[in-house]
Every structure is written in structure tokens, then in C-alpha cells.
Amino acid sequence: MKKLLIISSTKKSNFDLSIKIKDYLKSNDQVTCEVISLEDFELPLYTPTLEEKFKNGELFPENISKIKELICSSNAMIWCSPEYNGGISPIVTNAIAWISRATKDWKEGFDNKNSLICSSSGGNGRNYVKGFTLQLSYLGSIVFEKSLIKTSSKDIDNTEFTNVLNDFCSNII
Numbered sequence: 001m002k003k004l005l006i007i008s009s010t011k012k013s014n015f016d017l018s019i020k021i022k023d024y025l026k027s028n029d030q031v032t033c034e035v036i037s038l039e040d041f042e043l044p045l046y047t048p049t050l051e052e053k054f055k056n057g058e059l060f061p062e063n064i065s066k067i068k069e070l071i072c073s074s075n076a077m078i079w080c081s082p083e084y085n086g087g088i089s090p091i092v093t094n095a096i097a098w099i100s101r102a103t104k105d106w107k108e109g110f111d112n113k114n115s116l117i118c119s120s121s122g123g124n125g126r127n128y129v130k131g132f133t134l135q136l137s138y139l140g141s142i143v144f145e146k147s148l149i150k151t152s153s154k155d156i157d158n159t160e161f162t163n164v165l166n167d168f169c170s171n172i173i
């Protein structure tokens with residue numbers, strides 16, 4: 001049984017999409033799923049100055065290690081994020097920036113691990129998928145060639161939803 005971490009950037013429609021994915025995968029005996037929302041971890045905005053402050057006395061926020069542990073202990077990840085201004089939403093890049101600076105073994109969380117990129121976005125969400133594919137690949141993750149995108153005018157086709165999730169789960173290393 002593979003451990004699948006579903007990471008929502010928000011607590012709104014991308015979280016709903018995450019829960020929908022988890023509910024669908026309940027009947028899949030290849031995986032167990034956990035859903036988190038990055039909003040719940042309330043990380044501060046990464047700045048080099050704040051990082052220095054943490055290094056020079058104050059401890060790094062505990063939630064950075066918590067996210068890192070969840071990522072490292074999973075076999076694969078599904079990322080549900082909105083597109084913002086033709087790119088990746090800051091809450092995701094902020095979380096990745098913190099774990100890359102505040103934890104040691106964080107690279108194991110991405111290296112050779114399968115990722116599926118999903119989105120509930122206002123427009124078509126494609127720029128986020130392209131941008132995040134580049135970032136996850138740079139971090140060593142194996143990004144699934146298909147993605148699931150819901151927009152404000154178009155829901156995800158049911159057959160596509162089930163096919164993509166079934167294919168992704170059966171290909172987890």
C-alpha cells in the first residue's frame with residue numbers, strides 16, 4: 001500500500017478538489033490518502049532576513065518540519081493549487097522555500113517521487129501546471145504527464161478524473 005499525500009494550497013475550491021480525490025481513491029486498494037491544506041500551517045513569508053533571525057536564536061517554526069515530515073513519509077504527492085497571475089500560488093513556493101532552508105533531509109521528499117499536479121483555477125490553470133512541472137522536476141520529482149484542471153466555467157470530466165487518478169496510482173514507484 002502506497003502513502004499518498006494530497007496537498008491543497010488553500011481551504012477553498014482546491015481543498016474541495018483534494019477531498020473529492022481522496023473520496024474517489026477510498027476504493028483504490030493500492031493507496032492510502034491524507035489531505036492537508038498548506039493554509040493550516042500558517043507559515044510566515046520566507047525572507048532571507050527572517051531566516052537569519054531564526055538561525056540566530058529563535059527556532060524555525062515547528063510547522064516547517066511538520067510539512068517536511070509529511071512530504072518525506074509519503075510515497076507520492078498530489079498537489080492541488082490555484083493559478084495566480086499566470087503562475088504558481090505563493091503559498092506553495094513559500095512552503096517549499098522554508099523546508100529547503102530549515103530542514104536537512106528535505107530533498108528525499110521529492111527525489112524520484114511521483115507527483116500529480118491538479119488545479120481549481122479561474123481561467124485554464126495551464127501556466128501553473130507548466131511552471132510547477134518545471135519546479136517539481138528541478139527538485140527531482142517525477143511529474144505525471146497528465147494533470148486535472150477544474151475551472152470556474154468547466155468541471156473536470158468524470159472519465160478523465162477517474163482515468164488520470166487510476167493511471168497515476170498504478171504508476172507510483
Ligand SMILES: Cc1cc2nc3c(=O)[nH]c(=O)nc-3n(C[C@H](O)[C@H](O)[C@H](O)COP(=O)(O)O)c2cc1C
Pocket residue numbers: 010011012013014015081082083084085086087120121122123124125
Ligand atoms: C492573486 C490572484 C491571481 C489570480 N490569477 C489567476 C490566473 O492567472 N489564472 C487563473 O486561471 N486564475 C487566476 N486567479 C483565480 C484563482 O485561480 C481562482 O479564484 C481559484 O479558484 C482559487 O482557488 P481556491 O478556491 O482554492 O482559493 C487568481 C486569483 C488570485 C487571488
